[in-house]
Amino acid sequence: MQTDSSFTFVLFGGTGDLSMRKILPALYEAHRAGMLEASGKIIAVARHEEDRGGYLQWVNEHVKTHVSRNGVDENAWSSFVDRIEYVKLDLGKAEDFVKLRDAMQDLPGTRVFYLATGPSLFVPICRALASVGLNENARIVLEKPLGYDLRSSNAINDAVGEIFAEGQIYRIDHYLGKEPVQNLLALRFGNALFEPLWRREWVESIQITIAEELGVEARGDFYDNTGALRDMVQNHLLQLLSIVAMEPPHSMDSDSVRDEKLRVLRALKPIDPRDISKVAVRGQYHAGVIRGTSVPAYATEPGVKTDSATETFVALKVEIENWRWAGVPFFLRTGKRLADRVAEIVVNFRAVPHSALGSSALRPGANRLVIRLQPNETIRLYCLAKKPGEGMNLSSVHLDLAFDQFFKEGQMEAYQRLLLDVIHGRLALFVRRDEQEAAWKWVEPILNEWAASGKPKPYAAGTWGPAAASAMLAQHDTCWLEEEN
Known part of the structure; x- marks a missing residue:
């Protein structure tokens, strides 16, 4: 069933294990089932020296093996990877976030930023997004662990909360x-x-x-x-x-x-x-x-x-x-x-x-x-x-x-359901x-x-x-x- 929710899904840690095993396979399954708006785009972000072609080759090698028990529908796969762009980004360089903003300039709909990174990077990424105005009309997904103890968890939540409202923050627990x-x-x-x-x-x-x-x-x-x-x-x-x-x-x-x-x-x-x-x-x-x-x-x-x-x-x-x-x-x-x-x-x-x-x-x-x-x-x-x-x-x-x-x-896999909930703005299954x-x-x-x-x-x-x-x-x-x- 087609939705009417346009989106741009930005995946930080786009070459990481979680992205390969869970996030991109879940987005592919949603795409194959017709649950993603046709205009929706996926932008993978990482620091690897790749162009788009090199990244898509990496995706072909590492994502297909984690796709559903029914295997890959090559036609659906081809149209899915057409959604994907790649941006090389160094968190220490403000100009790289300008490059990300420019890549998203003409893309419609809600912005979803998925932080499939270590928690030490959550705050720097959020601050850099805000510095180029990308925290507006946006949702931020935070993977666990969110901190090491109560004090560090509060420090991350305080810093992220200065940039994103609580209704924009999706703390994911896939169970x-x-x-x-x-x-x-x-x-x-x-x-x-x-x-x-x-x-x-x-x-x-x-x-x-x-x-x-x-x-x-x-x-x-x-x-x-x-x-x-x-x-x-x-x-x-x-x-x-x-x-x-x-x-x-x-x-x-x-x-x-x-x-x-x-x-x-x-x-x-x-x-x-x-x-x-x-x-x-x-x-x-x-x-x-x-x-x-x-x-x-x-x-x-x-x-x-x-x-x-x-x-x-x-x-x-x-x-x-x-x-x-x-x-x-x-x-x-x-x-x-x-x-x-x-x-x-x-x-x-x-x-x-x-x-x-x-x-x-x-x-x-x-x-x-x-x-x-x-x-x-x-x-x-x-x-x-x-x-x-x-x-x-x-x-x-x-x-x-x-x-x-x-x-x-x-059955819908847990990550597929949760990613769709983020895109549609449903917070009930998030912490x-x-x-x-x-x-x-x-x-x-x-x-x-x-x-x-x-x-x-x-x-x-x-x-x-x-x-x-x-x-x-x-x-x-x-x-x-x-x-x-």
């Missing part, structure tokens, strides 16, 4: 664009079935996991100064938690949704530094085997200090101090070099108070909702049913919402500044305590992390989903 997260909102707020159960009286515990098989790859220098708590918990996991736990908004407009998420973040029970060892587990992977392949220890990865105390695994017990969720533990977990690549939300409902059908109806997890974000995007509801045959013997069964079976049209501040305030006591304490607990690559993460759940008579299976 919020995933189809199952959107369907979680639809299930809760579009049906009478789930919302009455979505509270402390009926929910025993909730788990949110983002697990990766990969290590730090070529990002050792960056990761060793960041760690899993900053890289994943402060943004992705707390954003997913706020979506799961939020109150029904009065509408789906951007501020209504984000107001409710903010209330959750502000209701998080503060972490007492004296209790951190009870509610927070940090780990670091050692050498191990993943799917038959030996992988090295984190401390031997390129760019990582040999005596590094950076965590590659975090598990947390989180509580929300409000009427809906008081007393319900939320268990958050993320890590690198784990046994599988999976992102999922598990809602464990309470067992029935009395069963005339045997003890299986009383076991924890007999009723649960599993929202799988990756690799296969599904929502699965588990319940008990009678086994065929003699006697009343119960067995666990599940009802599936498998999107590819119910909906014939292809507002006060949300970000609330998340940093909650995380900081953990960061400070870990900075002052010893090393993370070791775990072998290819496992599910330190045993302490399982012990933390055992204190609440529960376990991680894969341990039960």
Whole structure:
């Protein structure tokens, strides 16, 4: 379906890994589906000595391999690359931004500036754009991480906020664009079935996991100064938690949704530094085997200090101090070099108070909702049913919402949805500044305590992390989903 929104999309970091793997493939998919205004242009910006032809050759070599599972439609690809221009730009040279302004002079529509760069470049880029008048009729997209802690995050937000209004700033978290997260909102707020159960009286515990098989790859220098708590918990996991736990908004407009998420973040029970060892587990992977392949220890990865105390695994017990969720533990977990690549939300409902059908109806997890974000995007509801045959013997069964079976049209990837939202000016799936501040305030006591304490607990690559993460759940008579299976 064609839109009527003309735009110029300027991609800083146009030769970088994120641009090749995610942003340009997402724009291509939107183009192929007819979701981009025909007059819309893409200007890639980088400091490499390339002309347009050289850049398009680079795009052909590095973007096509990341395009959808259906492969490349050569006709659509040809018309897509016709949209792309290239501008060599040195951030230290004001005249280069004049060159960018001149390249955009006669291009119509909204200006979108996507900063697929390190956060240290966010402020210099924004100031340079303003110096040549490119901050008007514009939207700015900021990738994570936005700062190293609350103070540095506020410094970036303050500086960017002097140039762009809050309504022009799109702080992206791609997990919020995933189809199952959107369907979680639809299930809760579009049906009478789930919302009455979505509270402390009926929910025993909730788990949110983002697990990766990969290590730090070529990002050792960056990761060793960041760690899993900053890289994943402060943004992705707390954003997913706020979506799961939020109150029904009065509408789906951007501020209504984000107001409710903010209330959750502000209701998080503060972490007492004296209790951190009870509610927070940090780990670091050692050498191990993943799917038959030996992988090295984190401390031997390129760019990582040999005596590094950076965590590659975090598990947390989180509580929300409000009427809906008081007393319900939320268990958050993320890590690198784990046994599988999976992102999922598990809602464990309470067992029935009395069963005339045997003890299986009383076991924890007999009723649960599993929202799988990756690799296969599904929502699965588990319940008990009678086994065929003699006697009343119960067995666990599940009802599936498998999107590819119910909906014939292809699913939209998270970045595709979010980039279209930027172009159309929809802010609901982007993080507002006060949300970000609330998340940093909650995380900081953990960061400070870990900075002052010893090393993370070791775990072998290819496992599910330190045993302490399982012990933390055992204190609440529960376990991680894969341990039960």
